[in-house]
Amino acid sequence: MNITLLxxxxxxxxxxxxGALSTPWVFGLTGGWYTLSxxxxxxxxxxxxxxxxxxxxxxxxxxxxxxxxxVTPGGQMPADLxxxxxxAVALAILSDxxxxxxxxxxxxxGIIGTIVFNFYQVSNSFWNHRAIKAxxxxxxKGFHFNTIVGPQLLNFILRFIPSFLVxxxxxxxxxxxxxxxPQYVIDAMQYxxxxxxxxxxxxxxxxxxxENIMILFFLFGFICVVFLNLNMIALAIVAGAIAxxxxxxxxxxxxxxxxxxxxxxxxxxxxxx
Numbered sequence: 637m638n639i640t641l642l643x644x645x646x647x648x649x650x651x652x653x654x655g656a657l658s659t660p661w662v663f664g665l666t667g668g669w670y671t672l673s674x675x676x677x678x679x680x681x682x683x684x685x686x687x688x689x690x691x692x693x694x695x696x697x698x699x700x701x702x703x704x705x706x707v708t709p710g711g712q713m714p715a716d717l718x719x720x721x722x723x724a725v726a727l728a729i730l731s732d733x734x735x736x737x738x739x740x741x742x743x744x745x746g747i748i749g750t751i752v753f754n755f756y757q758v759s760n761s762f763w764n765h766r767a768i769k770a771x772x773x774x775x776x777k778g779f780h781f782n783t784i785v786g787p788q789l790l791n792f793i794l795r796f797i798p799s800f801l802v803x804x805x806x807x808x809x810x811x812x813x814x815x816x817x818p819q820y821v822i823d824a825m826q827y828x829x830x831x832x833x834x835x836x837x838x839x840x841x842x843x844x845x846x847e848n849i850m851i852l853f854f855l856f857g858f859i860c861v862v863f864l865n866l867n868m869i870a871l872a873i874v875a876g877a878i879a880x881x882x883x884x885x886x887x888x889x890x891x892x893x894x895x896x897x898x899x900x901x902x903x904x905x906x907x908x909x
Contacts, residue, residue, distance in 0.1 A: 641804060644685050645726075649799040651681060652722035656795050658756065659788070669718070675699040675742070678721035686729050695728050695738045696721075701833035702739060703746075705840040716749025718795070723802040730807035736826035739833065745802070752794050763787050853878070 654662050655672030662668040671677055679696015683689035703717055724745040728738030763782045770778030845851060853875075860866045860874060 645800050645803040647685055648682055648722055648726050648803055649796045651678070652718060652799040653792050653795040655721060656718050656791060657753070658791055659795075673718045673721045675703065675717070675721045675725060679725050682722065682726050682729060686726065688729055691729055692725065695725055695735055698735045698739050698833055699725065699742045702743060702836040704836045705843050715743065715746035716753050717746065719749030719752070719799070720746035723799040723806075726803045727806050730803065734826060736828075737822065740826075740828050752798060756791060756794055759790060760787060763790075 651672060653659060655668050655678070657665070657669045657673075659668050662672060672681075675696045676693075677696070679692040679694075679699070680689065681692075683692020683696075686692065699720060703715065703720065706715065706717060720742045724742035725738070727745070728741055731741075733741070763786050766786075767779055767782040770776075770782055841851070841854060845854075856878075857871060857875060860871055866874065
């Protein structure tokens with residue numbers, strides 16, 4: 637038995653439970669679902685646990701780009717981001733696959749994870765009926781158990797156990813499976829994994845861009861990174877400066893005339909007075 641891997645799988649699986657959508661312990665949705673279950677955050681945490689922070693962050697960023705525009709309207713879960721963030725990222729690091737293949741594995745596991753999520757949602761009706769019965773019987777302990785203890789115990793089982801099994805037993809199997817695949821299948825997975833982050837960015841632009849001219853800012857940032865080789869810090873500074881200039885131009889221009897500087901506007905008002 638690999639004690640180190642056992643401890644690592646246990647710790648990562650526990651983080652998987654804490655980041656689940658229905659886990660309230662880490663400041664509710666804020667600390668759990670919206671923080672721990674972001675692949676960018678989980679990639680860093682898993683990288684620290686597995687001793688490869690660089691690869692963890694790189695894989696986390698690539699996967700985060702795929703799900704950057706993920707929404708769950710009405711409880712509809714197109715992919716279980718929690719399973720993407722933990723067992724999938726950990727499996728990719730332990731299997732020593734490329735970033736593109738890691739993205740493909742993550743999306744596959746995320747879709748399979750919806751089965752677990754939907755099962756948990758359906759099972760909540762069982763606890764709700766028992767809670768209602770406890771209220772009718774004025775059973776405070778029964779109500780507490782069926783609203784908190786029981787659902788969270790089931791949530792822990794559904795998150796911790798699959799995640800642990802995938803991490804502890806799946807890394808070697810995944811490596812053997814990938815080694816046995818023909819090269820053209822691996823190439824297809826790499827091409828698909830390379831395209832998926834772009835699809836995530838396009839979905840985000842579709843949701844947030846209200847005017848077509850805004851796409852120019854995105855293209856300018858793309859040029860800065862690809863052709864000017866700016867790092868993220870420099871890009872953030874340039875983007876902040878452009879955003880501030882754009883904000884000033886929009887706030888001072890009401891659309892009925894040219895932009896007037898503050899000093900000139902004061903002089904005009906004094907002359908009219």
